[in-house]
Amino acid sequence: MDTAWAQASEIAAAVSDGRTSATAVVRAALARMAKHDRVLNAFTAVTEERALANAAAIDAERARGRRLGALAGVPFAVKNLFDIAGLATLAGSKINRDRAPAARDATVIARLEAHGAVLVGALNMGEYAYDFTGENVHDGASRNPHDVNRMTGGSSGGSGGAVAGGLVPIALGSDTNGSIRVPASLCGIFGLKPTYGRLSRAHTFPFVASLDHVGPLARSAHDLALAYDAMQGHDDDDPVCAQRPVEAVAPLLARCSEGLRIAIAGGYFRAGVSAQAQTALARVAAALGVTNEIELPEAKRARAAAYVITASEGGALHLGRLRTRGRDFDPAVRDRLIAGAMIPAAHVAKAQKFRRWYRERVLALFAHVDAVLAPATPCTAPAIGQRTFVLDGVELPVRANLGIYTQPISFIGLPVVAVPVPLQPLPIGVQIVAAPWREDVALRIAHALEQAGIVAATRPSLAGAE
């Protein structure tokens, strides 16, 4: 079995029926990581001993005749802001290397493992998640498997590179303003940012408490759904995690987009878009038969308010470290955080009031549509080290502006699936945005597009057959 490019569902089925073993799958993943990560730089830690022990335990369960989980033997890795028992939680920083090893795993890691998935390591990320590039001055840049001289996008850069490069079929990332959707777009894979409060963030290193989400990246909508379903459920350890039952989506995917009302986001989401992003959006819209546009009111102001809240909460979170360890930050992150700590409180309070106004207006749109399509990034992957790009005739910093189309969506916690459109030479993503708690709608549409051959995670030459 070619596990480098197999779906998680295929791996789990093969392990469950004995065509392969969890140990063989995990050993193959570890071998791929050893071979390709020298180039991709996706991993910052490999949990080999733990992975092999867990894989052996799964194989022993099968030998005893026990029924295995939906993710049996599926290797996965997590952005290094998720706690992993025994490792310091880096959150992409130098400073956190001094932290004590985590005493336990993040809740979502434990839940994936409870369904048979096997953690194989921790992944590179932009420092303290304040990043859209996937670059990191301490660990080096994550590299895009489709062109290793280009960015993965961030801040979940290693998550994008590890999945797109065929090292693991599933990775976890976090998304405050777009940090799952941006790397999914630039690396040509699927990413799910669930509704704010849907998945537990317990035992992860925070960035902006009122905007932080966690979610999976994968090479198919079905694998996203499997991972998402395994991680659902309330968690007392995260005060934001909603009191909702598990609402499994994987069994619903076959319904595809039947009966769903879909529109394209107009106005703000049409400005500054590259030809590639326009082509991707047009292909997706045409496949779904969507022609009508809908305006998310004041999206430009929404993006601005998300930016201000992020800077302010981020600056406040790191103020103590900025006082004592300023030289140990990535300068590009430090100087943004310092500026964020200085923002007058009046602006932050107004941003939070505006946020509720915007939420009410956008939610009203969902009386008329079930999902909205929007670009995920304004362009395909920029070169590593590229500082600026031109959007709508204006030269802007890459680091702060790759997420201009993702920020107005996560600002009000809407669930989004980023789907990859396989353009040449580089892929680019489209966002499928749904109403709160309707991840099923976005995942069904993603699955429909995949079945129609419009979106797909294409295999880079780097991830050649084993």
Place this chain on the structure above:
Amino acid sequence: MLPKRGRKTANRDPLDSFVDAAAHALDLKIEPAWKGAVKTNLEVTLALAALFADFPLPDDAEPAPVFAA
């Protein structure tokens, strides 16, 4: 202590003074080499804040995060 009057001080960008005062208030030591980037980032953020600062909302508009006792 008040700054000495002089041409340099008189022409100083008020945002430079704000950065210095805010750093003092926050007990943050900003190295001279960092100041330009801090100021630039603050300028960008304040410009974005200006986009919604005057957006008309009623006095009783509720902020997004709601505390539950």
